Each structure stands twice: as structure tokens, then as C-alpha cells.
Amino acid sequence: MTKSAAKIRIQKLRKEIEHHRYLYHVQDRIEISDAALDSLKKELQDLEDQFPEFVIPDSPTQRVGGKPLPEFKKVRHTTPIRSLQDAFSEEDLQQWETRNQKLLPGERMQYFAELKLDGLAVILRYEDGVFVQGATRGNGEVGEDVTQNLRTIESIPLRIQLRKSDPRVIEVRGEVVLSRKRFDAINAELIAQGKTTYANPRNLAAGTIRQLDSAKVAERKLEAIVFDILTDVGQRTHEEAHRILVSWGFKTAAFWCERVLGISGAMKFLSHWEDRRVKLPYGIDGAVLVVNDLDQERRLGSVGKADRWMIAYKFAAEQATTVVSDIRVQVGRTGALTPVAIFKPVRVAGTTVSRATLHNADEIARLGLRIGDTVIVQKAGDIIPDIVKVLPNLRTGKERVFHMPKTCPVCGSPIAKNDGQVAHYCTNSHCFAKTREQFYHFVGKSAADIDGLGPKIIDQLLDSGLIADVADLYALKTGDLEPLERFAEKKAENLVQSIQERRVIPLERFLFGLGIRYVGAENALILAREISQRRIDRPLDLWNILREWSVPELQAIEGIGEKIAESIVAEIQTPRIANLLKKLDHVGVRLRTTKYRASGAFAGKTFVLTGTLETLSRDEARLRIVKEGGKVSGSVSGNTQYVVAGESPGSKYAKAKQLGVRILSEKEFLSMLKNNI
Structure with a gap:
């Protein structure tokens, strides 16, 4: 980059970063994520390092801070809220621990690890057990009085039951958050009204707390999760502080925090949650590691604007x-x-x-x-x-x-775009690109599931002219494959055997593998259940049944909408589908139907799956439920009878508890399948 281009880029970056910093720190509004802002700041820092002559005192890289808005009364915090040190790797955490061990030589340290909620930090003040004031963090020294708005949050108790030993005035610290599900619902309402949607839950939570009309705040259904006691009430560890908070009636992140030993224990906690954070009901922007012992904490003290005894571990930026x-x-x-x-x-x-x-x-x-x-x-x-x-x-x-x-x-054929649709389509039914993608789809795990037949081999078979459609796969012989590059005799035999082992395909997988537009795995399962009531074991049987159905008849099947019905009727009449089904029938492909029960514990019951199951995939669990006569839904409602919860369940689990829906562990679910009682 030339010096003149760098100067222009630096100026634009400064202006953009300052704009977003003002929105975040002063107006509590976000247009981009913290991770995106960090990325812009890093680019600016790198350019200033490369061209130090362009560094100025008021560059975003040279200053910190913010000021409260005048709309709310200012509140000076009794206990200053300090900044957090940041760690991005295990090495950073090791260095942090080493620095602390030098200050407390020979002492063993335990840590309390908890996920860092992506919300708005607040300090709650109680006098004689009664909630009297709530303030935002602000700049750490001075925040804003948002008491009336915080009162609308039901998870904040208006009175807490103090113990005899507790002091008259107590302050706690927490985070105001909005669940992902509630955020999606609010945005859906805005879309229906033709209005602009919010960027993320944190943005909406912060903006809501700053509403002057507390009635509007109540409508948003915010939540507050409390994680620290700022007042000395005799707690000796952070772990004990969490227990006290629960006894006072506060909502805490009890499921997302734990005491750990050493940095190795902390890394296990962090590794566990980093991959699972997207399944949690709230946004998570990292985790906080604190020295669990409060006596050690006091002796470690602080340095600059940050406490020595705590550090924020940043997950990989999303x-x-x-x-x-x-x-x-x-x-x-x-x-x-x-x-x-x-x-x-x-x-x-x-x-x-x-x-x-x-x-x-x-x-x-x-x-x-x-x-x-x-x-x-x-x-x-x-x-x-x-x-x-x-x-x-x-x-x-x-x-x-x-x-x-x-x-x-x-292929160079004309492109068409139908009225009411957003996609452009190639009009050539024999387009090579379409054929290639149809192969990938048909042999995949959710369809024919042919082992050892990946994209590279399919490309090789297509390029050599050995196959033109998926039916040709079933006519392949070992001798056809051996002349191909990297195809020894044994590899050719194994591939032919894998293909022949998938000559009989479950009906629902076969329907999905046909690649009919809008027919996904769940729609295919619904169709298979309906079709299985008739005699069918050959692709031509399927073709004859599908040809009989009209759009209204398909729509009469629960779960099949108008768009799907129209697509099925249109595509089943195309030469591609007709010729493919005839050819698959001719090469000996057969269909296996599932017997679906009409009675038993599953009949007519609606199930929702959440979390990761150890013994079954989602598709397998869904098929077992439908086979037993049940239904599978993607969301929890008053019409849900069971929620099957695997490892790291998401917001559906919390919704089920809220509605009183019965929650089954994987073991209970498997037992129910086995006994169907």
C-alpha cells in the first residue's frame, strides 16, 4: 500500500471506529459487533505501526473512555467497576497466572470460571432488602439511574430475604440480557410491519433499558442474570457468592459456571463451552476467570484500570x-x-x-x-x-x-427468474453443473448414503463419461473403474460393493435424494409416511403415486405447504424425474417402506429435539419418532408433549421448563422407544 493510500485508509478507519465507539459507549447502541469493531481497530493499529508518521493523539488507538447521557440521572458507583484484562489463548492465561503467583508465592490458586453474557452491565442496590436503585456501568465510576426500567424485569427481585448477619445496604452486579428466542420474535414482528430490524440481542437490550417509557420496557421481556456481590456479606469465595445470590432469589448462570483447578482446568471449561455457545439461550462473548478465594483477591489488588485477580477469555471471534x-x-x-x-x-x-x-x-x-x-x-x-x-x-x-x-x-443456456421467486435458474435441464450437484446430493448420508463415493470420485466418473445420471452408478462394474487413475483393483471392488449394498433405499431417503425443489429431509419423511399406506417397493410405483396427486391433495397432508405441493406436481411431470425413476427401476433399485404405528405412547404426540444425542443422529431420532406414530416439531409450544434433551440443550430446553412440558433424557427416550409405553 502506498503512503498516500495508507493515509486515506487510516483517516476513514478512524472516522468509522469513532462513530461506532460513540454509539456503543455513549448511546448504548450497536451497529456492528464488538468482534467486527476489534477487526477494524486492529487494521488501524497495523497501519499506524507501519506508518507511524500518521499517528495523532486523538486516534482511536490512543484513547479510551465514555460519558453518560444527560437523559438519565447520574449515579456515582460505591464500588468502581474496573476493566477486564483480555486473554486470547492458553499462553495468555498462563502468563496471567505466573504474574499472580509472583505476588502470592507458594500459594495454590483455584479459579471460578463463568461464561460472559453479552448484555448490558448493571449494578443493583438494596436497602433493608428492598430494591431501591439500579444503574448502568457507564464509565466504571459514574453510570445512569435506570431504576424504573429495571423494576419491569421480573427476574430482578423487588425484595430479597436477608440473613441476620447481612448488612443493611447490599449491592450486586449483573447483566441485562435478551434471549435469542425473544430477540427473533421481536424482529419477526418488525419484519411483518415493514420496519427495520435490530442487529443483535445486546443492541436491543441496551436500547430497551434506555427507553423513557417503562411500559415499553416491560413489553420487551428482558432478563437479568446476576453474577457478583459487591458488598462484603461474609462470602469467602466467588463460588459461595453465587450460592448466596441464589438464596436471595436472583437468577444466576448456575449451569454455565464452575470451580476449576489451575489453567488446565480452566481450558477444559473453555473448550467445552466454546463449541456449544451457539446453542445457549443467550449471546456469549467469552468467559471470565476469577481467583476464587476473596482473601487472595484482595491481596492481589489491581493495576491501572484492571483488577489483577480476574481476566476475560475471548472466544474466537464470530x-x-x-x-x-x-x-x-x-x-x-x-x-x-x-x-x-x-x-x-x-x-x-x-x-x-x-x-x-x-x-x-x-x-x-x-x-x-x-x-x-x-x-x-x-x-x-x-x-x-x-x-x-x-x-x-x-x-x-x-x-x-x-x-x-x-x-x-x-453451459451458456439462458437464465430465467419466475415471478414471486428470488432465485435465478438455468433453463437447461441437462446442465452439467446441475447434474454434478444432483449426484452429490443423491449419494449423501441423508439419501442413498453410498460409502466411499465422494465428490472427487463422482467428478472423475463424470469426466470419464462412465455415468450420466445416478442410475448409471448401479450399472458400474469393477472393470469399468480399474483403468481410472488411482483406482486399483481392490478400490474398484470396494466401490462397486458399496453401491450394490445401497440398491435398496428407505423411501424417505429416496424421496429426499431425488432433489425435488423445496423437498427437504422432513418433508420427505412426511410424504413417505403418507405413501407407505399403499403398496410400493419400486421407483415406478412411486412415480405412479406422485403423478396421481394434485396440488390440493398434497396440501391436505399435514406439513406440506402450497409451495412444496406445487413444486412436487411440477417436477414429477418433467422428463428428468420420469426418466430417472424409470431407469432406476430398470437397474434394480428398490424401495423399503417403514411400518408406522397408529397407536401406542407416540401416536399423535408432538416431540421436539434439542442438544446432541450420543446414540442417535437427529435424522435417526426423527425417523424413530415418526415410525412410532409421533410427530416432530422444530419449536416448543403448548402443543408439545415431549422435549428430548441431549448434551448442551439450547433455548428449547428452557422453554419446555417454562411451559411445563415433559423433558426426556436420551436414556428415557430410548427406553420409551423400546417399550412404547
């Missing part, structure tokens, strides 16, 4: 900023064109990513994305990378507007 270098178009198995953003590799959620799907042209328009834009990329858990925001203030004027192609980038 968001980061990067620059889009290109937008390429891929063709899927249904012929849908999907634009994909190509960008400078960036590390997000522990992995390096360099591309993200843009879904369709409407999404590009919604984002206002141009090639060359600086964007925020997000990747949470196992979710594929996604661009969530464009930062237009960082544009240089060299960005380019993207247009969807008018012809297929693979």
Missing part, C-alpha cells in the same frame, strides 16, 4: 472485517444460481474463511454490496460464513456494482 475482491456464480442441483463473495482470507470462529454465500440477487441488493467493499463476515458454530453488513463509509470510489449473468456460467 465476526471480522475483510474486503470483497470478487463475486462468482455457482449452479446448484436444482439449477439455482448462487452468487458467492470471494474475499481476503480472514480468521473467524477459529477457522480461516475466504468466501461466503450471498444467496441471491435480492440479498446483494439488500446489503448494498459492491465488489471492493469492506464487509463484516460472520461464522457462528457450524454455520457457513455469511456477510452481515457492508461498511459504505470505507469506500474509495473504485468499487463495482455486480449484476447477475443472463446466461448460465457453466
Whole structure:
């Protein structure tokens, strides 16, 4: 980068960072995540390190702080709320421990680890057991009085039952949060009203607390989770403080904290929760590690603005900023064109990513994305990378507007876009890209599940001309494969055997494998249950049954909507499906139907699955439930009879407890399946 270009970029970054810092620290509003802001700050710091002549005293890298707004009464905290030291690796934690051990030589340290909720920090004051004041953290010394708004939060007790030894005045510290489920519901209402949605739960929680009308605050149904006692009530450890808070009637993060021994114990806690945080009911932006013993804590004291005895461990960022270098178009198995953003590799959620799907042209328009834009990329858990925001203030004027192609980038056929649909489609039913993706889909674990037949081998078979559709797989012989590169005799035999072992396919998997638009695994299961009432064991039987159904008849099946019904009726009449089913029938592929019970403990009951099951996959558990006559739903409601909870259950578990829905462990669920009682 030239010096002049660096100067312009530095100026734009400073302006952008200051804008977001003002929103966050002064107005309690967020337009981008902390991780994205950290990414911009790091870019600025790197440029200033490279060009120190451009560093100025008021650069965002040179100052900290914030001030409370005048709308609320200012409150000076009795106990200053200090900043947290940050750690990003096990090495950082080891260095932190080493520094503390030098101050307390020879003493053994235990730690109390707890997840760090992504909300708004508040301090609650009680006098004679009565809640009298609540304030925001502010700048750590002075916050804002938001007592009336905090009173609307039902998880904050208006009176606590003090012990005889407790002092008259008690202050506790907690976090005001909004559950992911409530956040989604509020945004859904805004979408229905044609209004702008909120960026994240933390943003909405902070904005709600700052509402001048407490009635509006009550409507949002915020929650408060308390994690520390600022007053000395005789507690000797942080672990004991948590127990006291529970006895006083506060909601705590009891399930997400524990006492650990040493940094090795802390790392086990952190590793356990880092992969599971996306399943929790609230947003998590890391974890806090504190010295459990309060006497050791007092002797360690503080340094600068931070306490020595506590440190925040930052999980791998789920968001980061990067620059889009290109937008390429891929063709899927249904012929849908999907634009994909190509960008400078960036590390997000522990992995390096360099591309993200843009879904369709409407999404590009919604984002206002141009090639060359600086964007925020997000990747949470196992979710594929996604661009969530464009930062237009960082544009240089060299960005380019993207247009969807008018012809297929693979076969050159015309592109069509039907009224009422967002996707563009290749009109060529024999498009090579569609064929390739259809193969990948059919042989996958949720469909035919052919072991050893991955994308590379499929590509090799297609390129060699040995196969043109999935039916050709079942006609392959060992001799056909041996001449191919990297195909020894044994490998060829194993692949042919794997294919032949999948000559009989469960009906629901076969339906899913056909690749009919909008027919996912659950819809296929619903259709299979309906079809299994008739005699069927061949692909031609299936074709004849599907041809008989009209859109209204399909819609009469519970769980099949209009869009799915129309797609089935339209595609079953296409030459692709008709010829494929005939050919699969001819090569000897057969269908296996499941016997579905109409009586028993599962009949007519609705189940919801949450968490990770050890002995069954989600698809297997879903099939077992439906086979026994039950139904599977994606959300908990008053119509739910059972919630099956595996390891690390999410918000569905909390909702089930709230509604009084019976919760089954995996062991109980398996026993119920075995006995069907």
C-alpha cells in the first residue's frame, strides 16, 4: 500500500471506529459487533505501526473512555467497576497466572470460571432488602439511574430475604440480557410491519433499558442474570457468592459456571463451552476467570484500570472485517444460481474463511454490496460464513456494482427468474453443473448414503463419461473403474460393493435424494409416511403415486405447504424425474417402506429435539419418532408433549421448563422407544 493510500485508509478507519465507539459507549447502541469493531481497530493499529508518521493523539488507538447521557440521572458507583484484562489463548492465561503467583508465592490458586453474557452491565442496590436503585456501568465510576426500567424485569427481585448477619445496604452486579428466542420474535414482528430490524440481542437490550417509557420496557421481556456481590456479606469465595445470590432469589448462570483447578482446568471449561455457545439461550462473548478465594483477591489488588485477580477469555471471534475482491456464480442441483463473495482470507470462529454465500440477487441488493467493499463476515458454530453488513463509509470510489449473468456460467443456456421467486435458474435441464450437484446430493448420508463415493470420485466418473445420471452408478462394474487413475483393483471392488449394498433405499431417503425443489429431509419423511399406506417397493410405483396427486391433495397432508405441493406436481411431470425413476427401476433399485404405528405412547404426540444425542443422529431420532406414530416439531409450544434433551440443550430446553412440558433424557427416550409405553 502506498503512503498516500495508507493515509486515506487510516483517516476513514478512524472516522468509522469513532462513530461506532460513540454509539456503543455513549448511546448504548450497536451497529456492528464488538468482534467486527476489534477487526477494524486492529487494521488501524497495523497501519499506524507501519506508518507511524500518521499517528495523532486523538486516534482511536490512543484513547479510551465514555460519558453518560444527560437523559438519565447520574449515579456515582460505591464500588468502581474496573476493566477486564483480555486473554486470547492458553499462553495468555498462563502468563496471567505466573504474574499472580509472583505476588502470592507458594500459594495454590483455584479459579471460578463463568461464561460472559453479552448484555448490558448493571449494578443493583438494596436497602433493608428492598430494591431501591439500579444503574448502568457507564464509565466504571459514574453510570445512569435506570431504576424504573429495571423494576419491569421480573427476574430482578423487588425484595430479597436477608440473613441476620447481612448488612443493611447490599449491592450486586449483573447483566441485562435478551434471549435469542425473544430477540427473533421481536424482529419477526418488525419484519411483518415493514420496519427495520435490530442487529443483535445486546443492541436491543441496551436500547430497551434506555427507553423513557417503562411500559415499553416491560413489553420487551428482558432478563437479568446476576453474577457478583459487591458488598462484603461474609462470602469467602466467588463460588459461595453465587450460592448466596441464589438464596436471595436472583437468577444466576448456575449451569454455565464452575470451580476449576489451575489453567488446565480452566481450558477444559473453555473448550467445552466454546463449541456449544451457539446453542445457549443467550449471546456469549467469552468467559471470565476469577481467583476464587476473596482473601487472595484482595491481596492481589489491581493495576491501572484492571483488577489483577480476574481476566476475560475471548472466544474466537464470530465476526471480522475483510474486503470483497470478487463475486462468482455457482449452479446448484436444482439449477439455482448462487452468487458467492470471494474475499481476503480472514480468521473467524477459529477457522480461516475466504468466501461466503450471498444467496441471491435480492440479498446483494439488500446489503448494498459492491465488489471492493469492506464487509463484516460472520461464522457462528457450524454455520457457513455469511456477510452481515457492508461498511459504505470505507469506500474509495473504485468499487463495482455486480449484476447477475443472463446466461448460465457453466453451459451458456439462458437464465430465467419466475415471478414471486428470488432465485435465478438455468433453463437447461441437462446442465452439467446441475447434474454434478444432483449426484452429490443423491449419494449423501441423508439419501442413498453410498460409502466411499465422494465428490472427487463422482467428478472423475463424470469426466470419464462412465455415468450420466445416478442410475448409471448401479450399472458400474469393477472393470469399468480399474483403468481410472488411482483406482486399483481392490478400490474398484470396494466401490462397486458399496453401491450394490445401497440398491435398496428407505423411501424417505429416496424421496429426499431425488432433489425435488423445496423437498427437504422432513418433508420427505412426511410424504413417505403418507405413501407407505399403499403398496410400493419400486421407483415406478412411486412415480405412479406422485403423478396421481394434485396440488390440493398434497396440501391436505399435514406439513406440506402450497409451495412444496406445487413444486412436487411440477417436477414429477418433467422428463428428468420420469426418466430417472424409470431407469432406476430398470437397474434394480428398490424401495423399503417403514411400518408406522397408529397407536401406542407416540401416536399423535408432538416431540421436539434439542442438544446432541450420543446414540442417535437427529435424522435417526426423527425417523424413530415418526415410525412410532409421533410427530416432530422444530419449536416448543403448548402443543408439545415431549422435549428430548441431549448434551448442551439450547433455548428449547428452557422453554419446555417454562411451559411445563415433559423433558426426556436420551436414556428415557430410548427406553420409551423400546417399550412404547
